[in-house]
Amino acid sequence: MNLQAGVSKKITIAPSGYAKPGVGEQGQAWWKQAVVYQVYPRSFNDSNNDGIGDINGITEKLDYIASLGVDVIWLNPIFMSPNHDNGYDISDYKRIMPEFGTLADFENMLAQAHDKGLKVILDFVPNHCSSEHEWFQQARQSRDNPYRDFFHWWPAEKGLPPKRWSFFAVDASAWRYEKKTNSYYLHYFSATQPDLNWENPAVRQAMYQIMHFWLKKGVDGFRMDVLPFISKDTAFPELPASFQGDFVKYYAQGPHLQQYLAEMYDQVLSHYNIMTVAEGTGVTTDTVMNFIDPKRKALNLLYHDEGMNLGYLPNQFKTLPESGYKLTEFKQLYTKWNDAVKSAWGSVCLGNHDQARMVSRWGNDSEAYREVSAKMLMTFLLTMRATPFFYAGDELAMSNIGFDDISDYRDIETLNMYQQIKENGGDLHAFIESQKITARDNSRTPFQWGTQAFAGFSEAKPWIRVNPNYKTVNAAEQQTRKNSPLNYFRKLIQLRKQTPALLHGEYQLLDADNPDVFVYLRQHQSQFVLVALNFKADKSAFDAQGWIRRKRLLGNYKSDNMELSQLRPYEAIVMEVTS
Numbered sequence: 001m002n003l004q005a006g007v008s009k010k011i012t013i014a015p016s017g018y019a020k021p022g023v024g025e026q027g028q029a030w031w032k033q034a035v036v037y038q039v040y041p042r043s044f045n046d047s048n049n050d051g052i053g054d055i056n057g058i059t060e061k062l063d064y065i066a067s068l069g070v071d072v073i074w075l076n077p078i079f080m081s082p083n084h085d086n087g088y089d090i091s092d093y094k095r096i097m098p099e100f101g102t103l104a105d106f107e108n109m110l111a112q113a114h115d116k117g118l119k120v121i122l123d124f125v126p127n128h129c130s131s132e133h134e135w136f137q138q139a140r141q142s143r144d145n146p147y148r149d150f151f152h153w154w155p156a157e158k159g160l161p162p163k164r165w166s167f168f169a170v171d172a173s174a175w176r177y178e179k180k181t182n183s184y185y186l187h188y189f190s191a192t193q194p195d196l197n198w199e200n201p202a203v204r205q206a207m208y209q210i211m212h213f214w215l216k217k218g219v220d221g222f223r224m225d226v227l228p229f230i231s232k233d234t235a236f237p238e239l240p241a242s243f244q245g246d247f248v249k250y251y252a253q254g255p256h257l258q259q260y261l262a263e264m265y266d267q268v269l270s271h272y273n274i275m276t277v278a279e280g281t282g283v284t285t286d287t288v289m290n291f292i293d294p295k296r297k298a299l300n301l302l303y304h305d306e307g308m309n310l311g312y313l314p315n316q317f318k319t320l321p322e323s324g325y326k327l328t329e330f331k332q333l334y335t336k337w338n339d340a341v342k343s344a345w346g347s348v349c350l351g352n353h354d355q356a357r358m359v360s361r362w363g364n365d366s367e368a369y370r371e372v373s374a375k376m377l378m379t380f381l382l383t384m385r386a387t388p389f390f391y392a393g394d395e396l397a398m399s400n401i402g403f404d405d406i407s408d409y410r411d412i413e414t415l416n417m418y419q420q421i422k423e424n425g426g427d428l429h430a431f432i433e434s435q436k437i438t439a440r441d442n443s444r445t446p447f448q449w450g451t452q453a454f455a456g457f458s459e460a461k462p463w464i465r466v467n468p469n470y471k472t473v474n475a476a477e478q479q480t481r482k483n484s485p486l487n488y489f490r491k492l493i494q495l496r497k498q499t500p501a502l503l504h505g506e507y508q509l510l511d512a513d514n515p516d517v518f519v520y521l522r523q524h525q526s527q528f529v530l531v532a533l534n535f536k537a538d539k540s541a542f543d544a545q546g547w548i549r550r551k552r553l554l555g556n557y558k559s560d561n562m563e564l565s566q567l568r569p570y571e572a573i574v575m576e577v578t579s
Ligand code: TEU
Pocket: 085, 088, 125, 167, 189, 225, 226, 279, 281, 305, 318, 353, 354, 355, 413, 440
């Protein structure tokens, strides 16, 4: 062991970045210290037993959420919507979807959340609305309708529009022909989600006004859906011949992005002490600072999809190889993102409503390892230098349902892709096999509260099937069990909050080439915390690179592990170290 090497390593992570005003210890913005808990309202708790989760259902469970120690609730869209894409197709941005309740229900929920010290951020969808929105209903009537320019049109007399793929359309095209005005409209997502034309100042003003409307009600910020898409090259050039389908590169982060962000900042965001998070589809470490650089007028945080897509086979729809993903790539990726946002602030997540369950995708959901590997992944999220985002149910180690029958699926992405493959004579069996692992509906099954019928989510048959493992995997059972994932999650959050090195210390990757163990150091002033995570079902060794254990802070095994450099299957340890 080379002690000197250890010492010089410490110097490379000296807390020099903390001198800057606003980023330093004193100037820690609340959203940097927060833990975010994402609630998918449709699946969380059903208060009126119609099988659909709702706002009053969330209100009933605020004490549970507060008991976790999280700070912020992010609600998926709750606005008026025909629900072709579960609320990501908004038909009225200022009204609550009746299935979820009323504006009064929302205001009550918000007030009660605030009383319990919880903040609430809403999911705002600026890139597209529902085809049932009044704006689109008007716009499609005639070419000279006042709302015509709220959307992107391609007049058919110009010929076929240049190829653009859609995420969800069965015919794969992002252009849809409308006979009435002999034009095509643009929809990057389904045909029921026409893209709004941000070039039009009236669209931008309408959006800012909607944001003010909710912020004045006291909401604590927004998650902004596919924000990079709001600026496009509206000349819609032909794609290069060599084009391989990586379409977000051509579709998003257009020439006016910075202008729109700055305008939104000036006219809306800067007037409130809020948390603003961009969904960063297609954003790389080269462009992330355009969205979150504190020196710019922009947002606070961005979460990227690069992490979510890790391991997928190229040119195949959300398909993982048998061998899964490579930990070395995982480590490299999160280290690269940590470094890229050093002068701003990062966010970290391993799942959400668009992804598989965290433990199934990144851990091991077999009976033997489901809990221990879920705790290991929680440890990762709560010890990185970034604001962690958890998806409701992660704290219980809820796992994929893995539907194998298309009739069980509810999600437009799966249903339309299935139809597309069917029409093209593709391999439907292979598609279903891959969806069992990666489908979005895996995370959308009802929250598992207890052992009663429908897991206590509802007394009526839920809109989507409950995972049959609810008899053993549920909150009631875990509440009283000392070492349950739920109670481990609570302890871990407290540890993060009490440990300056974990909250805002510098991050440094150790033992980078180790294929089984993720080891890193967090350091704040004289406090050094080492985190070691075994991502494998076997015992794994790692190199602590000269760091000596002083005190174990937390681990996911009951008994202490006295060997610093040997970890048991999926073991996670957090310890204070010294050189
Ligand atoms: O998702 C953005 C997005 O790019 C999705 O296509 C995502 O990559 C895909 O679901 C992964 O399988 C956002 C929302 O989070 C998603 O729920 C919406 O369906 C989508 O935008 C359209 O609003």
